[in-house]
Amino acid sequence: MDILPILAPLAMWIRHSGLHEFMAASPAAFTAAETLHFMGLTVLFGALLVIDLRGMGFYKRLSLVEVHKLVPFAIGAFIVNLITGIMFIFSNPYAYFGNIAFGIKCVLIVLAGINALVFEFAVFRPLHAGKPGIDGGAVVKISSALSLLFWAGVLIGGRLIPYA
């Protein structure tokens, strides 16, 4: 797959950036970023598994309001992975912008983000405001299941970038 034409100017700009020079010249920086990316994804998945499995109706003894306190860990881990992910792209933008697995991964991250906003505003905030009927409803179950599916897809897409 060729690089998307709309991304060509961005790829060119990256190729002339100082961060590209650094990432391309330093294999250790790439390895370190990769290791941090793995540490970030495990925290992201750990927090999401507890929140989303509870949202789907498992582990009912845990209150949704209580496990929702893990959300900042998921967001913090995502930010670590966004930064380290951008470092990978800077090392070789053409390898990513023309990669189908990377493209699918990016689409799934956007879908997961939209789904997270649905969970926050259609489930958690009404629940926190005193509408217990939300818990156990279809919206929370579907949104929680989609969250795990989207993020599993993100992980699979990322893992397959070198093979796509």
Next chain:
Amino acid sequence: MFEWLQSTGLATWINISPWAYPTFLTAHGLGMAVVVGLTAMIALRIIGFPAKAPLGAYRGLLPLLLAAFAVNAVSGALLFVSDAVALAANVSFQIKMASVALGLAVLWLIDRKVLAPAAAAEAAAKVGDTAPAFTPPGSAKAMGVAAILIWWLSVIVSGRLVAYLSPGA
């Protein structure tokens, strides 16, 4: 023995098939996310966050954690067979295997000393009890920190570096 493993039909298939190696690697990545992620959440709760979530309820995460570990034991064994000679001699791989063994021991200890007693105490507690159903032993937080250091730091860092220290790579 490692030469023999690497010469088996299984190893040849993993190395020749265009999809076998990426598939096992992807399964290993998903399993890692579940094993290390849930370990981190259990450890975090033992350390004290989120404080009001009943500790014993976290015991329910263990079957999922162990199932994911089984996925990674199988996928890891298949990845190992495909490159057995180099991996067996790889220092980072050796550190990873020792860390996994130690990590399993710590998880077993956490279940025995913290999660199982907490679940039993919570099940026996009566409605209206004001005292907490279960007070973790003083060593519980140390076990939580150890679990995070072993699984999240040692296993992941050494596992990632296997790819870079392999003599054949």
